[in-house]
Each structure stands twice: as C-alpha cells, then as structure tokens.
Amino acid sequence: xxxKTLFDKVWDAHVxxxxxxxxxxxxxxxxxxxxxxxxxxxxxxxxxxxxxxxPDQIVATADHNTPTVDQHLPVRDVLSRNQLKQLSxxxxxxxxxxxxxxxxxxxIVHVMAPELGITQPGMTMVCGDSHTSTHxxxxxxAFGIGTSQVAQVFASQCLLLTKPKSLRVNxxxxxxxxxxxxxxxxxxxxxxxxxxxxxxxxxxxxxVFEEMSMEGRMTVCNMSIEMGARGGMIAPxxxxxxxxxxxxxxxxxxxxxxxxxxxxxxxxxxxxxFDKEYSFDAEDIEPMVxxxxxxxxxxxxxxxxxxxxxxxLDKALAYMNFKKGESLIDKPINYVFIGSCTNSxxxxxxxxxxxxxxxxxxxxxxxxxxxxxxxxxxQLIEEGLDKVFTEAGFALRQPGCSACLxxxxxxxxxxxxxxxxxxRNFEGRQGQGARTILASPLMAAATAVAGKITDxxxxxx
Amino acid sequence: xxxxxxxxxxxxxxxxxxxxxxxxxxxxxxxSTDKKGFGDNVFRDWRFDQKGEKNEDFVLxxxxxxxxxxxxxxxxxxxxxxxxxxxxxxxxxxxxxxxxFFADIFKGNALNNGILPIQVxxxxxxxxxxLVTEKPDTKLTIDLxxxxxxxxxxxxxxEIDPYKKVCMINGYDDxxxxxxxxxxxxxxxQERSF
Numbered sequence: 046x047x048x049k050t051l052f053d054k055v056w057d058a059h060v061x062x063x064x065x066x067x068x069x070x071x072x073x074x075x076x077x078x079x080x081x082x083x084x085x086x087x088x089x090x091x092x093x094x095x096x097x098x099x100p101d102q103i104v105a106t107a108d109h110n111t112p113t114v115d116q117h118l119p120v121r122d123v124l125s126r127n128q129l130k131q132l133s134x135x136x137x138x139x140x141x142x143x144x145x146x147x148x149x150x151x152x153i154v155h156v157m158a159p160e161l162g163i164t165q166p167g168m169t170m171v172c173g174d175s176h177t178s179t180h181x182x183x184x185x186x187a188f189g190i191g192t193s194q195v196a197q198v199f200a201s202q203c204l205l206l207t208k209p210k211s212l213r214v215n216x217x218x219x220x221x222x223x224x225x226x227x228x229x230x231x232x233x234x235x236x237x238x239x240x241x242x243x244x245x246x247x248x249x250x251x252x253v254f255e256e257m258s259m260e261g262r263m264t265v266c267n268m269s270i271e272m273g274a275r276g277g278m279i280a281p282x283x284x285x286x287x288x289x290x291x292x293x294x295x296x297x298x299x300x301x302x303x304x305x306x307x308x309x310x311x312x313x314x315x316x317x318x319f320d321k322e323y324s325f326d327a328e329d330i331e332p333m334v335x336x337x338x339x340x341x342x343x344x345x346x347x348x349x350x351x352x353x354x355x356x357x358l359d360k361a362l363a364y365m366n367f368k369k370g371e372s373l374i375d376k377p378i379n380y381v382f383i384g385s386c387t388n389s390x391x392x393x394x395x396x397x398x399x400x401x402x403x404x405x406x407x408x409x410x411x412x413x414x415x416x417x418x419x420x421x422x423x424q425l426i427e428e429g430l431d432k433v434f435t436e437a438g439f440a441l442r443q444p445g446c447s448a449c450l451x452x453x454x455x456x457x458x459x460x461x462x463x464x465x466x467x468x469r470n471f472e473g474r475q476g477q478g479a480r481t482i483l484a485s486p487l488m489a490a491a492t493a494v495a496g497k498i499t500d501x502x503x504x505x506x
Numbered sequence: 507x508x509x510x511x512x513x514x515x516x517x518x519x520x521x522x523x524x525x526x527x528x529x530x531x532x533x534x535x536x537x538s539t540d541k542k543g544f545g546d547n548v549f550r551d552w553r554f555d556q557k558g559e560k561n562e563d564f565v566l567x568x569x570x571x572x573x574x575x576x577x578x579x580x581x582x583x584x585x586x587x588x589x590x591x592x593x594x595x596x597x598x599x600x601x602x603x604x605x606x607f608f609a610d611i612f613k614g615n616a617l618n619n620g621i622l623p624i625q626v627x628x629x630x631x632x633x634x635x636x637l638v639t640e641k642p643d644t645k646l647t648i649d650l651x652x653x654x655x656x657x658x659x660x661x662x663x664x665e666i667d668p669y670k671k672v673c674m675i676n677g678y679d680d681x682x683x684x685x686x687x688x689x690x691x692x693x694x695x696q697e698r699s700f
Contacts, residue, residue, distance in 0.1 A: 058698075061687065061690050061694045062687055062690050064669055066668055066669075067667070067668060067669035068667070068669055068690070070684065070687055070690070072691065072694055072695075072698075081536050081537075081588075082587070082588065082589065084539035084540075085539065085540060085541050085589075088540065089681075090538075093681070095681070095685065101590065109533075109536075109683065110536075110537065122537075124537035124538070125537055127537075127539065128537055128539055131539050135648055173587055173589075174586075174587055175585065175586050175587040175611060177587075189586075189587035189610070189611055190587060190614075191587055191588075191589035191592070191611060191614060191615035191618060192589040192590075192615075193589060193615065193619070193680070194614070194618070194680075196681060197680050197681050197684055200681050200684060200685055201681070201684035201688070201691060203684050203691055204680075204684075205680045205683065205684060206668075207667065209610075239524060239581065239584060240524075240580075240581045240584065240607055240609070243581070243607065243608075243609060243610055244610060252604065254515065258643035270585075273581075273609060273610070274585065275610050275611070336512065339524050339526070339584075350623050357522075357523045357524065360522070403638075450528075450533040450586075451533060451534065452533045452534060452536060452537070459556060469526075469528070469585060469586075471528040471585060472525045472528070472529060472551065473528060473529070473532055473551045474528050475530075477551055477556055479558065
C-alpha cells in the first residue's frame with residue numbers, strides 16, 4: 046500500500062463518520078470568523094433555534110470592512126458600522142472571543158491567527174474566506190467556506206465534505222536574488238492556470254519551500270485558491286516549530302512536547318502517490334507582474350504580454366488598456382498598495398523599507414501601506430520602519446483588508462493602475478474600473494519610488 | 507432550502523470564461539447582514555456603468571434573452587468564498603447554471619442554496635451556447651431525478667454527488683444531518699489522541 050500524504054494524515058485524523066457512497070463528516074479544530082460572512086450564519090442558527098456547539102474553538106476578528114484611518118472614531122459608513130456591531134453582538138451572545146477594531150490582537154484574520162499561535166500544524170481550520178488556505182503553511186488543512194458552511198460548523202463543529210484529490214507542486218533549485226515567495230507563487234499560477242488546482246488540495250514541496258520563512262510560506266499557501274485549489278500545505282519542520290513556539294496560544298511544556306512529536310510524523314511519506322504533480326526549476330523564476338484580470342495572467346517583469354488569439358485575453362487587455370506583445374516596464378503607475386493577507390507581515394515591510402530607505406516616493410504615486418495586524422503595526426514602529434516610510438512619503442495606515450477588496454473607503458479610482466501586493470487582479474476588485482497589477486512587496490516599493498514599473502533585476506544589481 | 511426536481515425553460519448565454527465572484531457580486535455590496543436583495547446587484551459592473559446607466563450590450567439587459575438557466579463560460583465562480591455570489595444568482599432568479607467547469611467553493615455554495623450547477627464538456631458547452639444564442643426561445647429541460655439535460659438536439663446525462671442530489675430534491679441541507687451525528691462527534695472529541 047502506498048504511503049500517505051501530509052494531507053491524508055491530517056484529513057484521516059479528523060474523519061468522524063463516512064456517509065456510504067457519499068461525503069465524510071470532518072471535524073474542525075478552529076473556526077475563524079469575520080464580520081462579512083458570518084451574520085447570515087448566526088441568523089440561520091437563531092431561526093432554527095440551534096446553539097453554537099463549540100464557541101471556544103471559534104475566534105473572531107473585524108477586518109474586511111473596517112476603515113484604515115481613525116479607527117478610534119465610530120465607523121462612518123452606516124452599513125459597515127452595522128455589520129461590525131452585529132459581529133460584536135453575536136460574539137457576545139454566543140461567548141466567542143472577538144478581537145474587534147482597536148483590540149491589540151485585531152488584524153486580518155489570516156495574519157492574526159498565525160501570529161498568535163492559534164494556527165498549529167496538523168489542525169483543520171476553516172473561515173468564510175477563500176484565503177484561509179494561508180494557514181496551510183503550517184501543515185494545516187485550512188480552507189475557505191461559504192456562509193451555509195459557517196452555520197454548519199457553528200451547529201456541529203463539523204463539515205460534510207468529499208475528500209479532494211491530491212496535487213503536489215515541486216520547486217527545486219536556487220532562487221535568483223530578489224525573487225520573493227510572491228514571485229514563486231505568481232510564477233506557478235502563470236504556468237498552470239487558475240483552475241489547475243480545482244478539486245485538489247495542494248502540497249508545496251522542494252528545497253525552495255523548505256528554505257522559506259513561515260511568512261514566505263504563508264504568502265505561497267495564501268494564493269493556492271488562485272489556482273483553484275481549496276488549500277495548499279507545506280510540511281511542518283523546524284522552521285514551523287520555531288515560529289509557533291512561545292506564541293500566545295501555542296501549547297507549552299508537556300503538551301508542547303506531545304504535539305511536537307505528533308507534528309513530526311505529519312510530512313508526506315516517501316512512497317506516497319499524488320493524483321497530479323508539477324515540477325519547476327527555481328532558476329527559471331524572476332520577479333513577476335500580472336498584466337490581465339486573473340492571477341494566472343502573469344509574466345516576468347522583463348517579459349512581454351503574450352501575443353496570441355484568445356477572446357479572454359482580448360477582454361482582459363481591453364480592461365487593462367494594455368496591448369499584446371508589449372512590456373510593462375516604464376508604464377506609469379499612480380497607486381501602490383502594500384498590504385492584504387498575502388503580503389502584510391513584518392518581513393514584507395522590512396523588504397520594502399530596505400529598498401525605500403533614503404529614497405523618495407515619486408510625486409505621482411499614492412503609496413498605501415496597510416499592516417496586516419495591530420501586532421505588525423506595533424513591530425513596524427519598534428523597528429523604526431514607520432519613519433523610513435513616512436520620510437519617503439508613504440502613507441502608513443491602520444490594519445485591515447483595505448484596498449485588496451475595496452469594501453471600505455480604500456478604493457483605487459476608475460482607470461488608474463495599482464501595483465498591489467494583494468492576491469486578485471479581477472475587474473473592479475480594487476474599485477470600479479481600477480486596474481490591478483499583482484507583484485511582490487519589493488516590486489511594489491520600487492514602483493512607488495520610480496512612479497512607473499521598473500526592471501527591479503537591473504536596479505538592484 | 508427550496509426543492510429542485512424538474513425545470514423546463516429558456517436560458518441566458520454568458521460566454522465569458524473565469525467569471526469570478528467579484529463580477530457576480532462586487533465587494534461593495536457585501537455589507538448586508540441578511541441574504542436578501544443581492545439579485546439586484548448581480549453582475550452589477552457589467553450591467554451598469556459607473557453612472558448607473560444600463561450597459562445595453564450586456565446580455566441581462568437584452569430583452570431577447572431571459573429565463574432561469576444561465577449558460578456560462580469555463581471556470582464559473584472562481585475567486586472568493588462569498589456565498590453572496592450564490593444568493594445574487596438565486597436572487598436574480600437563476601435556478602440552474604451550466605458551464606464546462608465550476609470553482610469548488612461556488613459549486614458548494616450553489617448546491618447549498620438550491621441552485622443546480624451542471625458541468626458539461628467544453629464541446630457541449632460551445633454547442634449549447636451557440637444554440638441558446640441563436641435561438642433564444644429554445645427550451646431546455648433539466649430533470650434532476652434522472653440527471654438529464656434535454657435540448658431540442660438531444661439528451662445529456664449529467665453528474666451530481668448522490669448525497670447532494672437527495673438534498674436538492676428534498677430541500678434538505680447539511681445542518682440537520684450534521685446535528686444528527688452529535689453523539690459520534692462527541693465520541694470523536696473524547697477519543698482523539700492528540
């Protein structure tokens with residue numbers, strides 16, 4: 046019998062029951078909730094008179110719809126304020142821990158949970174947000190769910206699911222200087238497309254991921270959904286254990302030792318077989334930018350937009366106002382956004398600050414920096430990065446999802462280009478008519494300084 | 507959940523690939539705390555321009571096409587997990603979406619809201635899109651019990667998870683089923699070794 050994958054091991058350990066010829070009942074260890082996808086689930090339970098089964102396994106934050114300025118004041122937008130109020134009331138009523146606006150642990154759900162040690166290897170975690178895949182960086186089965194499923198987890202701490210197929214993405218070799226985890230995942234998606242992972246759970250393997258920091262691994266796993274995979278995982282190793290140990294909700298002493306021993310058994314067996322596998326050479330990866338309206342439409346910054354007959358490409362380029370065969374280098378850019386659950390952790394800001402230090406943002410650029418959490422914001426100040434950014438003319442805002450999905454006031458105006466460290470370049474994602482170019486924090490910082498897209502490889506060498 | 511058994515009606519062709527949930531319902535409309543009203547804003551930024559004027563070229567604004575069946579391009583519903591997308595599709599009046607590929611989360615959300623996603627081959631989709639585009643009064647019949655999609659050109663058997671089929675036909679959802687497993691869930695919590 047073939048060995049088990051990391052995914053198999055964690056999945057199988059959480060199966061409560063199997064419906065004959067049907068789905069399985071999967072136990073969920075941690076359920077993260079936020080203001081946008083939870084209210085209808087709470088209402089559903091109330092209408093049916095069902096209590097929340099395991100409130101102590103739920104953690105809530107306010108992030109999607111929160112302002113990133115003046116968070117100490119009442120939220121101006123009435124609908125947003127109401128949504129946040131409902132979250133507070135629902136959490137209070139059902140005894141759920143909430144890190145609301147202004148709380149020292151408040152932040153984007155996928156930044157907050159890992160940094161507090163809530164996310165741990167071998168767990169099953171869900172959230173009504175497709176970027177829940179982020180937590181897979183810890184060797185966790187973590188995936189986004191719809192609101193009906195949020196209600197199911199509230200009611201039973203379980204979900205009814207059909208086990209997905211297995212996929213492995215291997216990247217081996219030596220990454221070139223200034224190629225960041227974001228470039229690696231944008232490269233992979235540009236090669237395999239936005240639906241190659243649909244129906245699969247992905248494992249990222251190879252020395253490139255083994256050598257990445259936890260924050261880098263989170264960036265990679267975060268974008269698993271952009272290739273269609275419900276989730277992506279990386280085997281837990283010493284890097285993982287060192288990151289988790291000592292955090293607020295990490296296990297301690299005897300419990301730590303016991304869990305650690307278990308976590309060490311999780312990596313995929315050598316003889317395990319995957320349903321689908323892709324392999325890439327690290328040497329082929331360069332700093333990436335997207336030119337179209339889905340995350341698979343990416344090219345090396347030194348490359349050119351594909352010149353081929355394709356109605357989808359035509360539609361995307363019409364929206365972006367780009368031409369086939371052209372390079373993006375020297376395209377003027379007026380907005381830069383460094384933030385989102387993909388790239389808003391301290392390492393992202395360190396990389397950007399390192400580049401920006403002693404330079405000035407171009408006068409045409411509005412550069413928004415939105416830390417992923419209060420803790421990241423605090424660390425920025427402790428490390429003096431806030432000064433580097435403000436001296437360079439960047440606007441440092443307060444934590445939240447912000448311009449990644451533009452639910453709050455942080456919107457990119459119609460027709461404007463934004464080089465963004467977020468995860469989606471869909472039409473209108475960052476505001477009606479806004480044109481998003483996805484890139485790494487380094488590319489974003491370089492764009493802000495130059496006021497246009499620059500060949501970062503040339504600049505740094 | 508509303509029951510779904512059989513439906514015969516006309517279809518709306520939307521031959522765009524990779525229709526993401528931000529197109530189905532833009533984030534700025536996700537501030538409601540109930541499930542109602544999302545249909546008014548389905549495909550909002552394709553239906554209306556920034557001034558709120560109707561975009562006459564968009565299929566939903568073309569009186570030639572109507573009906574509760576949406577025939578859409580490959581990889582429908584990719585992107586965000588927002589169930590608001592399913593509520594918007596249902597709220598507008600669609601009961602069936604036919605495509606050559608569905609994103610996982612959208613597919614699950616659709617089934618949990620009584621919307622039937624039917625996956626067909628890319629070749630079949632191309633023919634079906636041509637048929638309903640050229641002959642807008644073409645009636646399609648979807649028979650869930652027998653898993654058949656019928657057009658004047660013939661019948662096609664489609665697949666659906668057997669458990670989900672029972673749920674759709676009877677209007678059941680997963681909550682009752684999961685609650686019925688309470689004892690097993692509690693036993694699992696007691697027995698797990700880590």
